[in-house]
Every structure is written in structure tokens, then in C-alpha cells.
Amino acid sequence: MGYTLAEKLLASHTNDGKATAGDIVEANVDLLMVHEVLGSRILGVLEEMEFKKVWDPERIVVVNDHWAPASDINSAEIHRRNRNFVKDQGITHFYDVDCGISHHVLPEKGLIVPGELVIGSDSHSTTYGAFNTFSTGLAATDSALILATGSCWFRVPDSIRIDVTGELQDMVMSKDLILKIISDLGPDGANYQSMEFHGDTIDTMKVGERMTISNMSVEAGAKCAPMTVNGHVNKWMETLAPSKRWKPTLPDKDAEYIDTRTYDIKSDPLGPMVATPDSPTNGKAVREVSGVPIDQAFIGSCTNGRIGDLEIAAKILKGKKIREGVRLIITPASKHTWMMALERGLLKIFMEAGGIVTNSTCGACVGGHLGVLGAGEVCISSTNRNFKGRMGHQDSRIYLASPATVAASALMGAITDPRSV
Amino acid sequence: MTKELKPVTGRAWVFGNDVNTDQIIQGQYLTLLDYAEMAKHTFEIPRPVFKSKVKKNDIVIAGRNFGGGSSREEAPKVLLQSGIGCVVAESFARIFYRNGFNVGLPLLIIPNVAKLVSDGETVIVDLIEGTLSVRSSGDVLHGKPLPSRMLNLLKEGGAVAWYKQSSGKH
Known part of the structure; x- marks a missing residue:
């Protein structure tokens, strides 16, 4: 074999x-x-x-x-x-x-x-x-x-x-x-x-x-x-x-x-997904949870803080304002990403929409700083883990989604299908 | 200098499936530099009474996938620091399994253990035989004996002692 x-x-x-x-x-x-x-x-x-x-x-x-x-x-x-x-x-x-x-x-x-x-x-x-x-x-x-x-x-x-x-x-x-x-x-x-x-x-x-x-x-x-x-x-x-110098490694055909x-997403198209608290494996179609009110929307982390993630978020937020009372926090994955976002005008779009742009760090994803959640708060996040207490207080709740879904949700103040905004 | 692995006798703290490392020790405490200080927050979310009630040689019993999530070695360390004598689970997450033996915390796999042991019961775990006995009923549950690599790590007292032994430092 x-x-x-x-x-x-x-x-x-x-x-x-x-x-x-x-x-x-x-x-x-x-x-x-x-x-x-x-x-x-x-x-x-x-x-x-x-x-x-x-x-x-x-x-x-x-x-x-x-x-x-x-x-x-x-x-x-x-x-x-x-x-x-x-x-x-x-x-x-x-x-x-x-x-x-x-x-x-x-x-x-x-x-x-x-x-x-x-x-x-x-x-x-x-x-x-x-x-x-x-x-x-x-x-x-x-x-x-x-x-x-x-x-x-x-x-x-x-x-x-x-x-x-x-x-x-x-x-x-x-x-x-x-x-x-x-x-x-x-x-x-x-x-x-x-x-x-x-x-x-x-x-x-x-x-x-x-x-x-x-x-x-x-x-x-x-x-x-x-x-x-x-x-x-x-x-x-x-x-x-x-x-x-490197060469690609391929698996053997008879591995x-x-x-x-x-997964054949051509014949069975995939829609936006949201993982509900408290496990990343609680994935559901966005329509099953749309309308859940949020306090914070976070785009960042090693999972989804890259330039392509910021671009799609900016596309959704451009010329619009996030819902009053919602915090939108954007943490570009690296200084280089940050600079690209600056040069492409993305940071301006985020700031004008009512967001907060932080320096590049793990930050809110590990509940470290720059966006820690308080008791009872709900966050939709482009990160990787929604374990209980991961981003702050043990009674806060985290929904994981794509940067597009996070941006759309920030606009509406509730979990929202990005195809609908 | 190899240790004899004696059976551990203690009270069972029973948990369910998928207890991740954030439930063992939350990320917000990882910057604490002193393990004794950090250990005061062990199981703070799932079992707030744990830190005030845990006694030396108590045993953590869990369902499937104990210790998933973050790679933090602080998770087995705070269990050791709290006096936990060993963890018996139906399965362990990969990194936690390595970390446990590296720091000298014995981990044993026994099918259905979380369903067969009640919280607070006194149990006796024999690491060599791979068994858990319930003291009151005398019931004996059989698991997999430890792989020899893991057994040797425990006998040496963890990965650092093993390294020093194998590199001829002591």
C-alpha cells in the first residue's frame, strides 16, 4: 500500500x-x-x-x-x-x-x-x-x-x-x-x-x-x-x-x-454557517440562528484576520453604519495585513461604519484584551473557539462565523445572513 | 531513578464529555506565573466548588475527549498542583494526553467510566493493571494498560527527568 x-x-x-x-x-x-x-x-x-x-x-x-x-x-x-x-x-x-x-x-x-x-x-x-x-x-x-x-x-x-x-x-x-x-x-x-x-x-x-x-x-x-x-x-x-528550495509532496495514489x-458543493450548495455556543462543532445554517441579538462583532485571529477577510467585511460595511449599541472590533492578523488594509482604504470603511480597529494581536480571541466580553454578553466572532468563557466572562456567549456573516450581523445588530444585506 | 507506580486511592470527581482545556483552566489565567496561584482557578467554570473541596489523590473521571482545545500544559499542571492523583477518561484529546505524561500526571483510558462511577465515590486506580475499583461495591472496571512509552515516562517522573536520564545529566 x-x-x-x-x-x-x-x-x-x-x-x-x-x-x-x-x-x-x-x-x-x-x-x-x-x-x-x-x-x-x-x-x-x-x-x-x-x-x-x-x-x-x-x-x-x-x-x-x-x-x-x-x-x-x-x-x-x-x-x-x-x-x-x-x-x-x-x-x-x-x-x-x-x-x-x-x-x-x-x-x-x-x-x-x-x-x-x-x-x-x-x-x-x-x-x-x-x-x-x-x-x-x-x-x-x-x-x-x-x-x-x-x-x-x-x-x-x-x-x-x-x-x-x-x-x-x-x-x-x-x-x-x-x-x-x-x-x-x-x-x-x-x-x-x-x-x-x-x-x-x-x-x-x-x-x-x-x-x-x-x-x-x-x-x-x-x-x-x-x-x-x-x-x-x-x-x-x-x-x-x-x-x-523545496519540492511538493503528494500522497500515493494507493494511500x-x-x-x-x-463534499460536493456544486450539486449541494453550501450556505453560511454559524457555530452556536459552546463548541466550534455546533455548526448550523445561518437561517437557524438569524435574529439572535449581539453585543459585539469581532473580526480577527489566526483563523480569519487576513486581507481577504477584511476585504469581504469592508465590501459589506462600505458606506453603512453598524447598529447602535453594537461594538465592531477589527484586529488585522499582522502588521503587513494592517498596512495593506490601510492602503486599500479598508480601515477607513471600518472606522466610518462605527468600528474599532486595533493593532495586530490574538487579543479578543483568547479573552486577553481589546474586546473582552462581560456577563451575559453575546459576540459573533470570526475566530476559532466558542468555549464557555473563552473571550471573557463565563456567562458570555460566542457564535462563530465567517467575516462576511460577522460584518452583516454588526450592521443589523443580530445574527444575519450576509447574502441578505 | 525510577519510581514505583503504586495504586492511587481517592474520591472521584466525575465530569461529562468534551471537557476542554478552557474548562480546566481559563485562558485569562495563563499569564499567572505561579502555578499555585493559577491552580486556585481549576475547573472554575464547570465545578466552582472544586478548588475548595479537592483533596490530595482525588481522581478526575471524565467521558470522551477530555482536555480538547488549546495545547496549554497548564491544564495537567493545575490538576497536579491541586493534588489530583490521576485522570481516568473514556478518551483523551491528543495534546492533553502527551502533556499529562510529560508533566507526570497519570492518565488511564477506561470505556464508559463516567457512566459507571458516581461523583464522590472512593475509587482505587491501578496504573500497571489498567483497572479502576469502586471501594464500596468492589466493582472492577478494566481499561487498556498504559503504553510502555507512557509508563516509562511516569516511572522516570515526567519528560524532563527522562531527558536528563537519557542525556546522562544525572
């Missing part, structure tokens, strides 16, 4: 070149991303390990993104520790509080390379699967071990193949598609597994749209969410990482999948 993308991508990083689903392998990591977890937790683990030097200062990326700029004294201390570590260890790639969200900044800086094994101290590290990588999230101790050794053990995952064919309709986004897919799978439907995406929908999708899909696959428990390289990824690499799921 042949091999899946996950198997082939991992096999190219083991010493014997082998990786079959179910095996436990030791693999060599190409790139490790750590954020505030470095200062808050990893440094303590490194101390216990009597650690001296990182395995390779050019293969480690440090990002201060979650509470950027510092939201309180503790986060300020964490950022300070990260800066000192970067200096002491001579880390090449450091993105401080002015840069934006790791999962968007790394690809934008050309650091995510097809075929590579990328680990992040953050569960949404599955995002880089959109670039034909094996990428996954681990926590402080595993990150500390990788910092010291450059390698890590993995159980080679089984793979679920997901084929999507057809074109997304107007005002329907890749977010709606992934909300549908993970709702069909459930919160542990892909636990320990790789979600491997194929089909002409994925093959023609822009990079940002693909990243949304790989990003949210973790909400069904997926370990990684690799895709094959398409024309948009090729173009992205040529533009943003011209010096990198073994534990499940294959097909």
Missing part, C-alpha cells in the same frame, strides 16, 4: 525514512515556533533540564502575539523574558508585539516551506498544513525538548481524506466549509488523526482561505491538516520566500485512509 501525506511528510524527517500510521517515530524538526509560552512556562522547564544552548538558533521563531502589546504586568514580564532569551541565544527570527499573530506572520515572512516539519507551542499550528507541511501543536515541555535537541517523538497519525468539489457561492467562505466539516466530524471525530484535504475547491483556493481550513481542523481533534501545493501556494512562495468524506 502507498502512503498518505502525513506519512510521507513525517517519513522524510525520520532517520530511516520510514513512517507508517500507528508507528511511533523520532523525527527531526525543521522549525519550532514558540510564543508567550516561552516566557511563562518553557523557560522554567529549560532550567530544570539544565539547558545551555538551543539546537539551532535559525530554526526557532519567537513571537510575542497573544497579549500584544502587554495587557498587564505579567504579560509584560513574559515579553521581557522572551526578548532576553532571544538575545542570549542569538535567535534569528523574533517577532515582537508590533508584528502580529504567529500563524499569519510565519508564512508571510516566508518561514513556512512545503515539505517541512513545523511545530508550534500552540494548538492552531495545524494552520501551516495549507502549505503542504506536517505541522502540529505541542506544549511547553515538548517545546523545551525540541529547543534543546531539535527532535521529537510522534505517533504517525491515521488519515481522513476529505474531498471537496465545486465553487463556494457569493458571500460563502472557506470558514463556512470548515465549520460544516468539523460539525459533521464532532469535537473528537479526527482526534489523533490527520485531516488531508483534496478536490478542486481546495486546489483553486487562495492561500488565506486554505489556512482557515487547516487552522480549524484542530477543533475536530486533528493532529495535522495537510494539503497539496496549488498555484496560489506556488505564487506565495515565489513572492515571499524566493530563496527557499490508505481510515475514512474518506466527500
Whole structure:
């Protein structure tokens, strides 16, 4: 039998070149991303390990993104520790509080390379699967071990193949598609597994749209969410990482999948989706929840804070005013995204509509700052998790949707189908 | 220096399916630098009484997919800090499973455990045998014995101790 993308991508990083689903392998990591977890937790683990030097200062990326700029004294201390570590260890790639969200900044800086094994101290590290990588999230101790050794053990995952064919309709986004897919799978439907995406929908999708899909696959428990390289990824690499040498990895034709799921959105068109509290896998058609009043609408995060997301929101909001009493918060995913939005006039549209544009950070998505919810408040959000208390008070409620649905809802003050405004 | 893995005896705190890491420890507490301070907020949303009632060696029992969501290692750490002796669930989310053993918190998988154990009951968990016994009834539930890699991590006292052992630091 042949091999899946996950198997082939991992096999190219083991010493014997082998990786079959179910095996436990030791693999060599190409790139490790750590954020505030470095200062808050990893440094303590490194101390216990009597650690001296990182395995390779050019293969480690440090990002201060979650509470950027510092939201309180503790986060300020964490950022300070990260800066000192970067200096002491001579880390090449450091993105401080002015840069934006790791999962968007790394690809934008050309650091995510097809075929590579990328680990992040953050569960949404599955995002880089959109670039034909094996990428996954681990926590402080595993990150500390990788910092010291450059390698890590993995159980080679089984793979679920997901084929999507057809074109997304107007005002329907890749977010709606992934909300549908993970709702069909459930919160542990892909636990320990790789979600491997194929089909002409994925093959023609822009990079940002693909990243949304790989990003949210973790909400069904997926370990990684690799895709094959398409024309948009090729173009992205040529533009943003011209010096990198790489070749695409394809699954074998006779690869073994534990499940294959097909979505034909041509014959069965997909509409906008909303995930109701308190799980991202509670996806429903927008009509089932339209009219639910909202206090806050948030567009941002590693899931949907990219330029394409801001453009569709601006298209809906242009020349209009959001409903009185509703807060619309826009947090572009990176400084570069912010600048593009500025140059294209999007920020002006948001401000004139009554919105608030913040600096680039995880911010409201983790309930950190810049849009924390109070008791009983309802938020519609373009982010990835609507767990109880995720964005603030435990009695607040979060509905997840695409940036288009969030923008339309901000206008009406209630959950609204973006095709209706 | 390997530890002997003795059975854990304690009271059961029973939870349902899909208890995610935000329910174990909310994101807003992650900037707290002291684990003892952070542990005061363990299970704050699903079980507000937990922090005042938990005792050493108490056991968390849960349904499917315990520990999903964020990769935060703070989740198993605050359970350890609270005195939890082990977690027995019907299944665990991937990253939580790794994190638990890395920090030295034993995790055992037993089918239907959350339906078969009542909250507050005293139970005895044998990690080597992969069993849970209910003290009052004498009922014994059988799970999967721990994979050898995970058992070895626990015996060493977690991933850091294992690293130091294997790299010859001690």
C-alpha cells in the first residue's frame, strides 16, 4: 500500500525514512515556533533540564502575539523574558508585539516551506498544513525538548481524506466549509488523526482561505491538516520566500485512509454557517440562528484576520453604519495585513461604519484584551473557539462565523445572513 | 531513578464529555506565573466548588475527549498542583494526553467510566493493571494498560527527568 501525506511528510524527517500510521517515530524538526509560552512556562522547564544552548538558533521563531502589546504586568514580564532569551541565544527570527499573530506572520515572512516539519507551542499550528507541511501543536515541555535537541517523538497519525468539489457561492467562505466539516466530524471525530484535504475547491483556493481550513481542523481533534501545493501556494512562495528550495509532496495514489468524506458543493450548495455556543462543532445554517441579538462583532485571529477577510467585511460595511449599541472590533492578523488594509482604504470603511480597529494581536480571541466580553454578553466572532468563557466572562456567549456573516450581523445588530444585506 | 507506580486511592470527581482545556483552566489565567496561584482557578467554570473541596489523590473521571482545545500544559499542571492523583477518561484529546505524561500526571483510558462511577465515590486506580475499583461495591472496571512509552515516562517522573536520564545529566 502507498502512503498518505502525513506519512510521507513525517517519513522524510525520520532517520530511516520510514513512517507508517500507528508507528511511533523520532523525527527531526525543521522549525519550532514558540510564543508567550516561552516566557511563562518553557523557560522554567529549560532550567530544570539544565539547558545551555538551543539546537539551532535559525530554526526557532519567537513571537510575542497573544497579549500584544502587554495587557498587564505579567504579560509584560513574559515579553521581557522572551526578548532576553532571544538575545542570549542569538535567535534569528523574533517577532515582537508590533508584528502580529504567529500563524499569519510565519508564512508571510516566508518561514513556512512545503515539505517541512513545523511545530508550534500552540494548538492552531495545524494552520501551516495549507502549505503542504506536517505541522502540529505541542506544549511547553515538548517545546523545551525540541529547543534543546531539535527532535521529537510522534505517533504517525491515521488519515481522513476529505474531498471537496465545486465553487463556494457569493458571500460563502472557506470558514463556512470548515465549520460544516468539523460539525459533521464532532469535537473528537479526527482526534489523533490527520485531516488531508483534496478536490478542486481546495486546489483553486487562495492561500488565506486554505489556512482557515487547516487552522480549524484542530477543533475536530486533528493532529495535522495537510494539503497539496496549488498555484496560489506556488505564487506565495515565489513572492515571499524566493530563496527557499523545496519540492511538493503528494500522497500515493494507493494511500490508505481510515475514512474518506466527500463534499460536493456544486450539486449541494453550501450556505453560511454559524457555530452556536459552546463548541466550534455546533455548526448550523445561518437561517437557524438569524435574529439572535449581539453585543459585539469581532473580526480577527489566526483563523480569519487576513486581507481577504477584511476585504469581504469592508465590501459589506462600505458606506453603512453598524447598529447602535453594537461594538465592531477589527484586529488585522499582522502588521503587513494592517498596512495593506490601510492602503486599500479598508480601515477607513471600518472606522466610518462605527468600528474599532486595533493593532495586530490574538487579543479578543483568547479573552486577553481589546474586546473582552462581560456577563451575559453575546459576540459573533470570526475566530476559532466558542468555549464557555473563552473571550471573557463565563456567562458570555460566542457564535462563530465567517467575516462576511460577522460584518452583516454588526450592521443589523443580530445574527444575519450576509447574502441578505 | 525510577519510581514505583503504586495504586492511587481517592474520591472521584466525575465530569461529562468534551471537557476542554478552557474548562480546566481559563485562558485569562495563563499569564499567572505561579502555578499555585493559577491552580486556585481549576475547573472554575464547570465545578466552582472544586478548588475548595479537592483533596490530595482525588481522581478526575471524565467521558470522551477530555482536555480538547488549546495545547496549554497548564491544564495537567493545575490538576497536579491541586493534588489530583490521576485522570481516568473514556478518551483523551491528543495534546492533553502527551502533556499529562510529560508533566507526570497519570492518565488511564477506561470505556464508559463516567457512566459507571458516581461523583464522590472512593475509587482505587491501578496504573500497571489498567483497572479502576469502586471501594464500596468492589466493582472492577478494566481499561487498556498504559503504553510502555507512557509508563516509562511516569516511572522516570515526567519528560524532563527522562531527558536528563537519557542525556546522562544525572
